[in-house]
Amino acid sequence: MMSTRDLFTFRNGHFKIGVGITAAMLVVTAIAGFIVLPFAQPWVQFANVWDAICSAAGVPRRAASVTAPEQSMRLSEVVLTSHTLSRPSQEAIGRGATLAQRCAICHGPTGISRADSPNLAGQYAAVIYKELHDFRSGARTNAVMSPFAVNLTDQEIADLANYYAYLPRLPAYHPTPLLPKPNIVIYGAPIRGIAPCGACHGSLDNKTGSPWLEGQSEAYMKAQLQAFASGERRNDISQQMRNIARAMTPQEIEQAAAYYASQPPDIVKAVD
Template identity: 55%
Template sequence: MSDDRLFDLKNKWLRVSVGLATAVFVASAAYGFVVSPSLDGTAIGGIWDSICSAAGVPSKRSADQGEVAPYQTSAVVLRASEFRNPPADSVGRGATLAQQCAICHGPTGISRADSPNLAGQYASVIYKQLLDFKSGARVNAVMSPFLKSMTEQDMRDLAAYYAFLPRLPGFHPSDADAAPLIVQSGSPMRGIAPCGSCHGTIENKSGSPWLEGQSATYIRAQLHSFAAGSRTNDVSQQMRTIARQMTEAEISAAAEYYASRPLGSN
């Protein structure tokens, strides 16, 4: 049989094959663009809305209804020089305000209750988190109500005071292994940057907290919150994207590494 006969429309097998392929394509398109979008529990206003929904394109119906944000995101914009060399009276006012914070964060900014250590933390980090609690971008049963009455100047004074305190140094025993791969190398194939490239030991990114000496319980809890989407105040979803890619072993390794016993502890 020649190739001419093979692709001749008079060939009934060619007609059957093309017909079946066309039928499968039409059925798949109908399911993907019409049936499947209607099964997500949302009202569909017609076939065009169904197609738009499946393709991820806003339809007239969705535009009329408006989009409702599922959570509030951080709107804080930080400048590198903004918190350098705070005036002494700002540090003094912050010391007075910090007496209200001592029950959770310790009288010297070192927590004994798995709350974050604030002593020596970057002022920009403390300010951002306080502002996020106040705006609702970050929610906590204790911190959110506490921030309601706090002014802009109060937040800056607290940030200046805690940044002024001596940082709790981390100590990694000499016989221990080097920093875990997730900290020093990340996982390029999964798009995970090294933890140390933002949080110290390699480099520090503005707005990223110094993690040395923090509680392993606290670090683990925050990574789990980012991964679950219950914490959403990371700019551009950077931490949520990373945490979702991390394995439980990597989360534990990073938490234990940064929480290594601090110098001078008993």
């Protein structure tokens, strides 16, 4: 009769077979879960096998997976805090109102665009301040905004940001029918490392530097998400938006853009 000690040794043929089968199942499961299934997602592109394994394990992809051309491009150098432009003077707002006359052709005389440019009325001052700095430095490029921003001084950028933040948020000119919240907005996609949109862009709780999105142009928001996903736009802090947009499906991008475009903005002033 075989003793208990002998039962769990490799001298026991049955034990050896059981361990072998268990080990094989673990290997097959790991390969399927960490390699086969990640590469089976048509909306995600991985640089290599290790990139796919990191993604499946919930670990952010390494910087090395970013293409070399993108690494060589200029990145945002703006540092924002919760106190950035938090107490503007009336003089600064007045100077910004004068400067904003040059912006009206695209962003509207009241900061509400009749085209597909972003609405700026009531936008957080830190957001406008950062984007203008990025347009001026080349961290973000646009055929219209880049030539306009390149000659702005630091004071003029701050004045414009304070003026638009002072304006009340108004309904968009081309609102879409009110839509229910899609899952990507409410829950995000934790398995793919996507946080809910409201975690940064919420109306009540906003991350410094993140714009409010309600009532913005659907075409504009969709274009920006696609630009982040492709790496064409790269002025996001710590690649947060690029990492999120790359993991979103085309359908999720369309749903998020359509949802926010359908929401009326809070009719309040962003600056007291």
